[in-house]
Amino acid sequence: MTNYRVAVIGGTGPQGKGLGYRFAKGGHDVVLGSRAAEKAEAVADEVRARLGEEAGTVTGAANADAVAQCDVVLLAVPYDGHDELVASLPLAGKTVISCVNPLAFDKRGAHGRVVNGGEGSAAESAQELAPEATVVGAFHNVSAVGLWAEDEFLDEDVIVVGDVVEAKQVAMELAASVTGNLGIDGGKLRLARQLEPFTAVLISINRKYKVHAGIRVTGLDAAH
Template sequence: MTETTASTTRYTVAVIGGTGPQGKGLGYRFARHGHDIVLGSRAAEKAEAVAAEVSERLVGVDGAGTARGAANADAIAAADVVLLAVPYDGHDELVASLADGLAGKTVISCVNPLAFDKRGAHGRVIDDGEGSAAESAARIAPEATVVGAFHNVAAPGLWGEEEFLDEDVIVVGDSAEGKQVAIDLAASVTGRPGVDGGKLRLARVLEPFTAVLISINRKYKTHSGIRVTGLDH
C-alpha cells in the first residue's frame, strides 16, 4: 500500500491490462522508479509471466520497486491505485465486473477508444460526443475516484532503455487529490510531474488525440509525444 517518505510517495499500483504493451510498459516505468506494481490479467498465470519479465529488467536498478502478477480482482485488492490500460472493446463490461473492488481507490484511465479504416486511425464517438472512456469508468464505478492520464505515451518508448521520456503527461479529473496521484506517477515516466489539464470531461480530447500521434508516427517513422511549453517544472 501507499508509503510516504520525506520526499516522495511510494504507491502500490494495480495495472489492469498489465500484460498488454501499454500496461506492461507503464508498470515497468512505475516500478523502475520506486513504486510497487501488481500486473492484472483475467488469467493470473499470464500476469505472473509478464511480471517476471518486468522483474528481470529491474535487477540492479537502485531503488526499484517490486513487480508481481495476479488475477484482476486480486491485483486491485492489493493496491490503492488502479491503472486501467485495457482495450476499449469490452471496457464497460470489465469495469462493471470490478466496480466493487474499485470503490474507494484512485483509478487512472489511459484507455483510448480508437478505430482504424483505410484513411488511418481516428477516435470513436462516445455517448454522441458527450463522453469518453474515462467518464464511462467514472459512471460505472461511482465510488472510485477516476482520472485520465498517460493516454498519449507510446508503448515502445515505455519499454525502451531511456531513463525518462522527453514528453509530458497531461492529467484530467474532477478530484484534485486523484489528479495529484497521477501527477506524481507521471514523474516515473518523464522525470517531471504530470500537467494538470483540467476536468475529467477533457478526456474527450485526450483520448482521440492519440490518433493524431499515430498518424504522425506513421508519416515520420517515429514515436511522437506531447510537450507542453510555458510551464516552470
Template sequence: MTEPVTSYRIAVMGGTGPQGKGLGYRFARQGHTVVLGSRSAEKAVPVAEEVTARLAGVEGAGTVSGASNAEACAEADVVVLAVPWDGHDDLVASLPLEGKTVVSCVNPLAFDKRGAHGQVINGGEGSAAESAQALAPEATVVGAFHNVSAVLLWGEEEYLDEDVLVVGDSVDAKGVAIELARSVSGRPGIDAGKLRLARQLEPFTAVLISINRKYKTHAGIRISGVDLGGE
C-alpha cells in the same frame, strides 16, 4: 533513480499488454510496488517475471508481481486501466474499485483505410474515463498517460522527453497521477483540466499515430510555457 514522493501499490489492468507492461515497468523502476493484472494469474505471472528481469540492477526498484484482475485490485492504492476499449465497461463493472484512485489511459480508437481515428462516445458527450467513473461511482477516476508510446515506455531511456497530461474532477486524485508521471518523464504531470476533457485527450492519440506513420517515429507531447517548479 529519483525516490517517489509517495510510494504506491499500483494495480495495472491490462498489465500483460504493451502499454500496461511498459507503465508497470516505469512505475516499478521508480520504487512503486506493481501488480500486473490479467484475466488469469497464469497469464500475468510470466509478464511480471519479464518486467522483474528488466529491473535487475536498478537501485531502489519496486517489486512486480502478477495476479488476476480482481486480485490485483484488491490491495491496490491506485488502479491503472490500460485495457482495450472493447470489453472495457464489463471489466470495470467487475472490479473492486471502491475508494480507490483509478487512472484511465484507455483510448477508444478505430481504424479504416484512412488510418486511426477516435470513436464517438455517448454522442460526443463521453469518454472512456467518464464511462469508468459512471460504472465505479465510489472510486475517483482521472485520465492520464493516453498519449505515451508503449514502445518508448519499454525502452532504455531513463525518462521520456514528453509531458503527461492529467484530467479529472478531484484535485487529490489528479495529484496522484501528476506524481506518477515522474516515473515516465522525470517531472510532474500537467493538470490539464476536468475529467470531461478526456474527450479530447483520448482521440488525440490518433493524431500521434498518424504522425508516427508519416515520420517513422514515436511522437509525444510537450507543453511550453508551464512552470513545473524548476523540474
C-alpha cells in the same frame, strides 16, 4: 514524493507492461493484472528481469485480486470490452487512472470513436460504472514502445484530467516515473474527450515520420 502500490489492469499488454515497468523503476510497487493470473505472473517475471536493485516490487495476479491489493488502479485495456470489465472490478474507494483510448482504424488510418454521442469518454464511462471510485485520465498519449525502452525518461509531458485534485496529484506524481517531471493538470475529467482521441493524431504522425512522437507543453517552468 509518495510511493504508491498500483494495480495495472491490462498489465500484460504493451501499454500496461510499459507503464508498470516505469512505475516500478521509479520505486513504486506494481501488481500486473490479467484475466489469467499465470499470464500476469509470467509478464511480471519479464518486467523484474529489466529492473535494477532500487526498483519497487512487481508481481502478477488475476484482475480482481490485483485491484484488491492496491489503492491505485491503472486501466490500460482495449476499449472493446472496457465497460464490462470495469463494472466487474472492486473499485470502490480506489483512485482509478484511465489511459484507455477509444480508437478505430480504417483504410484512412486511426481516428477517435464517438462515445455517448460525443458527450463522453472512456474515463467518464469508468466513473459512471464505478461511482464510489475516483477516476482521472492520464498517460493516454505515451508510446508503448518508448515506455519499454531502457531510456532514462521519455522526453514528453503527461497531461492529467479529473474532477478531484487529490486524485489528479496521484497520477501527476506517477508521471514523474515516466518523464522525470510531475504530470500537468489539464483540467476536468470531461476533457478526456479531447485527450483520448488525440492519440490518433500521434499515430498518424508516427506513421508519417517513422517516430514515436509525444506531447510537450511549453510555457511552464520545470516544477509546473
